[in-house]
Amino acid sequence: SIEAKSKDITDKSEIKATAEGDLVQAKETKEATMLELEQLSTYNAELHTSCDFVMKNFELRQTARDEEVEALKQAKAILSGANFGAFLQRS
Numbered sequence: 001s002i003e004a005k006s007k008d009i010t011d012k013s014e015i016k017a018t019a020e021g022d023l024v025q026a027k028e029t030k031e032a033t034m035l036e037l038e039q040l041s042t043y044n045a046e047l048h049t050s051c052d053f054v055m056k057n058f059e060l061r062q063t064a065r066d067e068e069v070e071a072l073k074q075a076k077a078i079l080s081g082a083n084f085g086a087f088l089q090r091s
Helices: 002-056 058-079 084-090
Strands: none
Touching: 002 058
16 A cells, blocks of 8 residues: 555645645735735825825915905906996905
């Protein structure tokens, strides 16, 4: 039964080689996944910073836009021939 033992060793060697190949592939997949997670984390931090800036300055930007729209309305009215004195008295 040396042949049986030799066949058993060969079979186990093949199983071991397959397992080692699977292990290498799993490690490569893990490294790729960890790199992707790192990149996503960095992107998330960038988005968070950008969002914080937008939220922090929302009221200021909204007020500026409202003032800009009002100024454009006044300019349009003036150019359309409205009484300029009425705008000076209101301001």
